[in-house]
Every structure is written in structure tokens, then in C-alpha cells.
Amino acid sequence: MSSGVEATGSFRRLLKHFAMLGGGKTAAGLTGLVYLAIAAKALGAQQLGVLVLIHAYALAFAELVSFKSWQAVIRYGADDISRNRPGAFQRLLRVCFAADAAGALLSTALAAGLAFVLAPIAGLPPETAPLLALYSLVNLFTLKAAATGVLRLYDRFDLLAMQAQVTPLIRLGGAIIAAALGWGLTGFVIVWFIGAAAAGLALPLLGARELARQGRWRGIATGGRDARHDGLWRFMIFANGASTVKLSGTHIPPLLVGGVLGPAAAGLYKVAFEVANALIKGAQLAEQVIYPELARLISAGRLGRAARLLPRASLTGFAAGTLFTIILWFFGEPVLARVFSEEFGEARMLLIWLAASGALAAAASPFEPTLYAFGKPQMVLGAQAVSAATRILAMLLLLNLIGLTGAGLAAFIARGVTLGVMVAACIALFRGRRHDKAGA
DSSP states (O other), rough: OHHHHHHHHHHHHHHHHHHHHHHHHHHHHHHHHHHHHHHHHHHHHHHHHHHHHHHHHHHHHHHHHSOOOOHHHHHHHHHHTTTTOOHHHHHHHHHHHHHHHHHHHHHHHHHHHHHHHHHTTTOOGGGGHHHHHHHGGGGGGGHHHHHHHHHHHHHHHHHHHHHHTHHHHHHHOOOHHHHTTTOOOHHHHHHHHHHHHHHHHHHHHHHHHHHHHOOOOOOTTTTTTTTTTTHHHHHHHHHHHHHHHHHHHHHHHHHHHHHOOOOOHHHHHHHHHHHHHHHHHHHHHHHHHHHEEEEHHHHOOOOHHHHHEEEEHHHHHHHHHHHHHHHHHHHHHHIIIIIGGGGGGHHHHHHHHHHHHHHHHHTTHHHHHHHHHTHHHHHHHHHHHHHHHHHHHHHHHHHHHHHHHHHHHHHHHHHHHHHHHHHHHHHHHHHHHHHHHOOO
């Protein structure tokens, strides 16, 4: 079989997995917009903003402290499976789960302990600090990274698609009840907590089930005691840093908006972000789907096939993102105003810039997993650090100059920086590896 035909087969397999996982995420996203609309109408922009800030505060600590061990599960697990080293794979999973547990405990302690100090800085009313501390306990249910890696490694995107429905369905049912009974802010906070906790519990259970199906569960507590994975902790530290910095783009911006413009602006930002986030989630899905494939190809030394996948995946994502942005240009304002309420129509230009930044994120989506597959998480960390610093500085400047729209423009600028840096890094890696082979 020619390399071109193989590349086409890989691309089709990726599209199949993307469609499977994307269908689940799309359904979850639509459900999410419905429960967010219910919350917006029941609470108004001000109290919705408080809910958004409480949730963003807790998850910011979870992303800051927790290890994103799924990258290590895929990077090293693909090698263990291809070399038929079940014991080594089991030891890898133990290490990754232990890192997840340590991160969950530490993030919970820090978020709850600092709630009373940081609540005013985040733009939250002082009386919400106890609620903020209690909501921080949701971080105890973030033991899901290693299980996510297992499901992606074994191509169980159907289970990931199913798990993606847990949080939105619980929040939808809870939001309907909370709105009907007039529970107010506290009731919605409880609903948000239950939805996140249930989803966090579901992933480890699904991961354990898949390990049992693959014959990898027996002996999980003791297998591979003497196995070693060279550079594992170094990889995990850099990968954690890169993921933490990257995901700061989800949870830090609403905190900055709330701190500079107040909770009502944070509520407007959340609504616009969730509408535009359909595209950003698509980019994240592309990364999740393509990473295991790239890890297998690069581990096997099939660089040409891997290289041919990248521009096709990048251009496909960018085209979809551009189309989505054009649609929102014409229909964004009526959607915001009619689905949520008139006051949310003010966020139209913010929505457009966030959607445009999502198009750049979709274009960049194949390049980050390529760097991980090459075992270069430090390059990802560098690219994400530059992007995050650019976004935060741009937000602080633009929020004061042009108001809420500045948050979207800052996101667009930062995504452009990420795309440029990662494309350059991937080109350098492929050229360097080919040079090494030619000289061998």
C-alpha cells in the first residue's frame, strides 16, 4: 500500500472518530446552551455572572494544580501496547492515577482555603465567599485524566461521547427544576456542582471497564513493579504546565472580565463564549482524536504519513471555523437576544471575535498533538506560555480601552500567536528528524 493511500486511510479513520466524538460533544453543547439560557432568564446577567465566576474560580485551581496525565498515558502507553508490555502499562496507569489524586486533593485545599481572600479580587460579592469555598470541593471529582487517556488510546470515542452527556443532562434537568421552584443562585450552584461531580465519577468507571475488556485490569495494583518509562516525570511536568497554561484561556478570562468590568460583564462573556465554544470544542476534539494516531505513526517511524495528515486536518478545521464565524456575523445578535434575553445581545462583537479565534484554534489543532507525539512537551509549554501571556496582557489593555469586546480581540491575537509558533516548531521537528535519518 502506498504512503498516500495509507495517509488517506488514517485521515478517514480520524474523521470517523471525530464524527463520533463530535456528535456527542455537539449534543452536549446544544444541551448546554439550553440550560444556560434557562439560567440566564432565571438569574439575569448579574447573578449568572456570579455563577460563572464561582465555577471558573474552582476549575482554575483544578487546571493550575492537577496533572493532565492522559498525555503520558497515550505517549508511553502506545509504546507499551505495541511492544506487548502489559505490566509496564499497568505501572504507568498507577503512576498517572496517583498524580491525578494528588492534584485533586491539592487543588481542592488551595481553592477552598483561599476563597475568602480571592473572592473580592475575582469581582464576587463578599457574601458569596462561603458558597465559593463549598463549590471548590468539586475538584475532588477531577480524577479522570488517566481514564480519559485509556479510552482515547483504545479508540473508545463512543464511550467518551456518551460520558460527555452526563453534565449537560443533569444541569438541564436541574436548571428546569431550579427555575420552576425559584431556587435562585444557590440552587443553580448546587445543580452545577452535581453535574460536574457526576461526570468526574463516570470517566474512571468507564476507564476501568475498558481495561477489564482489554484484559489489562487483572493485576493492575501490582503489575510491572520494576518497569521504567524513561523521561516520564519530565514529560508529565512539561505536559501539565502546557495544559495548565492552555486551559487558563477557558477559566482565567471570565475572572479577568469579572475583576475589571464586574459580574454582569462576566455573565455576558460566558454566554458569548459558550455559543462560540462549539467551534473551540471542535478544535479540542480534533486534538484528542489525532493524538493517538500520531503517537502510533511517529513511534513506528512513519514520518511521511504523519506529515501528510497535518495540513489536511488543519485546513479542514480552519474552513469549518471560517464558515461558523460568517454565520455568527449575520445571526449572532438575534440568537443572543432571543435565546437568552435582550441584554445579552450587547455581546455580538465579542461573539464574532471569539468565533474567529476559534477558527485559528481549529487550524492549530493538529500541531499540538504532533509535538506531544514527538515527546516535546516543552515546546508545547513554550508556545502556550507565549500565547497566554499575550492574551492576559491584551485583555488587561483592551478591556479598559474598548470594554467587553476587548476580551474577544485578545483571544484572536493569542490564537494567532499559538498557530504561528506551533507550525514553526513542527516544521523544524520534521526537518530535523529527516536530517537525522539521512545522516544515519
